[in-house]
Amino acid sequence: MEYEVVIGLEIHIQLATRTKLFSGDANRFGNSPNSLTSPLVLGHPGTLPKTNKAAVALAVQLGLTCGCTIARENYFARKNYFYPDLPKGYQISQHTTPICLGGAIEITVDNQTQTIALNRIHLEEDAGKSLHDQYKDVTCIDLNRAGTPLVELVTEPVIFSATAAAQFVTEVRKLVRWLGVSDGNMEEGSLRCDANLSLRPVGSKTLGTKVEVKNLNSIKHVRKAIEAETERMTHLLQKGQIIRQETRGFDAQTETTFSQRDKEEANDYRYFPDPDLPAFLLQEDWIKQQQIALPILPAVAQKKLMEEMGLGAYDAAQLCDDKLVFDFFQACVAAGGSPKPIANWITGPIRQYLNETQTGLSVFPLQAPQIVAMIQMVEAGDLHFSQASQQLFRAWLKNPTAHPKALATDLGLVLVKDNHSLEKWVMEVLAEMPDKVIEYQKGKKGLMGLFVGAVKKKSKGSADPLQVTALLEEKLKK
Incomplete structure (x- = not known):
């Protein structure tokens, strides 16, 4: 049986704000580990978050550019899970009320335009970073990234090849850089991609079991990971085995995917509205201002x-x-x-x-x-x-x-144009090449390049070649 891959992408885009999403910590890359933290980011008791208006503006500008519907009433929720790079024990994110709904982005693949429908763009804070390569048997945690403002751009499952997926990420990176929403530097983690894949028989409309490949940090890795996972899933189905819903990673060295964990469902995260963050309402006039600000x-x-x-x-x-x-x-x-x-x-x-x-x-x-x-x-x-x-x-x-x-x-680069100097050089060259002059006058016109080159050499490149050519033609007629 022949199968086709169906792909949906989740692209995490760090926003180019001066400070983090809910605190005044600087939003910068490259500082020494754990130097851009605060009691709020570290989850200390008694701290209260405050929403960064600049991050909201950038999210709305991206949504307007993509033709999204902008939600007027917005809430944040707590996404509860435990991991070393998440000190609070929960991530603040938009769950049921994404700030941008729908929309689309056009891409070109093999000279054909494709419209990739978006499901949503929502705001959330980034987690910290686990560093596995600093020491042999120890994982280090850098919390500088924790609390960095993100938007997550989610497509519908309407991408049908690794090439198209890679092109979509390329187009998104170009767009966010153009708008100034993000620097889009994938090597620094400013833009990261998760790919959700399923296989179905060609001609079928029913989606198969979904597998997510997370944290793809280059355009090349997006394409290679999707190709590798498509091949793995196809091989399983052809052997009559089932595909397990799970989260996988990508090994760039072997260009294969590997299992990380079973895929969680939304209820596993126990979402509930963040009690410390009131709803924020976007006024029509303010949204229009963001539209006007677009380049x-x-x-x-x-x-x-x-x-x-x-x-x-x-x-x-x-x-x-x-x-x-x-x-x-x-x-x-x-x-x-x-x-x-x-x-x-x-x-x-x-x-x-x-x-x-x-x-x-x-x-x-x-x-x-x-x-x-x-x-x-x-x-x-x-x-x-x-x-x-x-x-x-x-x-x-x-x-x-x-x-x-x-x-x-x-530098001696300005072209000499006065006839006196040019004529002097021309006459010297012709006097030095009497046999070539005779050959030229007998019809060997290709020698003109030789004469011009000799004049340029004599003038150390400063003779105007057009005037030199005209002078040579005049002198060689005689």
């Missing part, structure tokens, strides 16, 4: 670049892959640059530099007007693109306060 979305931005600025689909897609890149492009256009050359610079030399240095545009040394000034020097014929991108650009990155014209002059 232009990637698909709209891409269409704008193509229709209003004449860019091709590839360039537009590259520029809209990251909000900082799009904003930098817009700033360059506002500074007087032409769209196509700007796109070429951003997707070429600038991206190469950022990849080499493993940095982003947020710390890029040059400002948009400086890039435009360099582009305009090339357009004016003052220097070659190759010289600008390989020499002037690199030198300017090391000395960003320098004036580009002066820097190019110091």
Whole structure:
């Protein structure tokens, strides 16, 4: 029998707030273990939580972007379970009243657009982190992450391949970064994915037994884990065995999944409304303010670049892959640059530099007007693109306060255009190659490149090649 996999994803997204969801502790990554805690996070008696309004705003902005219905009346519940990284003995989460209901996100797989329906987006606090690799026989606990604001984005079971699932996570990461909701750094745990899988006979509408694979922390792992678990479940069914509902992990070394525990049901967590947190009501005017605060979305931005600025689909897609890149492009256009050359610079030399240095545009040394000034020097014929991108650009990155014209002059990159100097070099080259001149005049026109190259060498690369070519053609006619 042939089976198909049905996938639903739960994506945990840490919100980019200054403080935690219910306390004033700093929300940062990379601090020394257990340095960002407080009596509230540690579950000390007598402490009272207070909801972070900024986290609510980010959740609503994400929901509005995804076309969700925003719940006006919201509650928090206690999800009760015992684990070393949860000092309170419960996690504060939204259970029956998610802040965002429904919605959808579009993805493209094999040049086909798919609409992935969402079930909900809800707010909750993160747990701490168990560290198993610090000591051989000891698990350490770091509670810096405990209380960090999260949204959990839950899809309907409408994904039917590992490739589509990986693409969906990619699209979500791009979206939250674009909105500024989260940095989306999976390697730091800012975005984590749980995949719920079941198999059913092809053509059937009935879902099979669900297995959850938890804590997938890279796009590659999402795809590999789903592929591995699909293969395992298919093998069981083909042997006539049953699939047990359970929670599994993914071993990246062996690219296999392993059993962790039986899958819990909602009633296992004994949810009940948190008595320390009153309901919060979202006013219509406030929701409208969040809508107004949203930036232009990637698909709209891409269409704008193509229709209003004449860019091709590839360039537009590259520029809209990251909000900082799009904003930098817009700033360059506002500074007087032409769209196509700007796109070429951003997707070429600038991206190469950022990849080499493993940095982003947020710390890029040059400002948009400086890039435009360099582009305009090339357009004016003052220097070659190759010289600008390989020499002037690199030198300017090391000395960003320098004036580009002066820097190019110091480097000997400014093209010489005065006829007196050019004619002198041309005549010297022709005098040094009398036999080649005769061959050219007899019809061997391919020698023009040799003459131009010789002039460029004599001028140390400073001769304007267009004017040199014109002068050579004029002299070689005689």
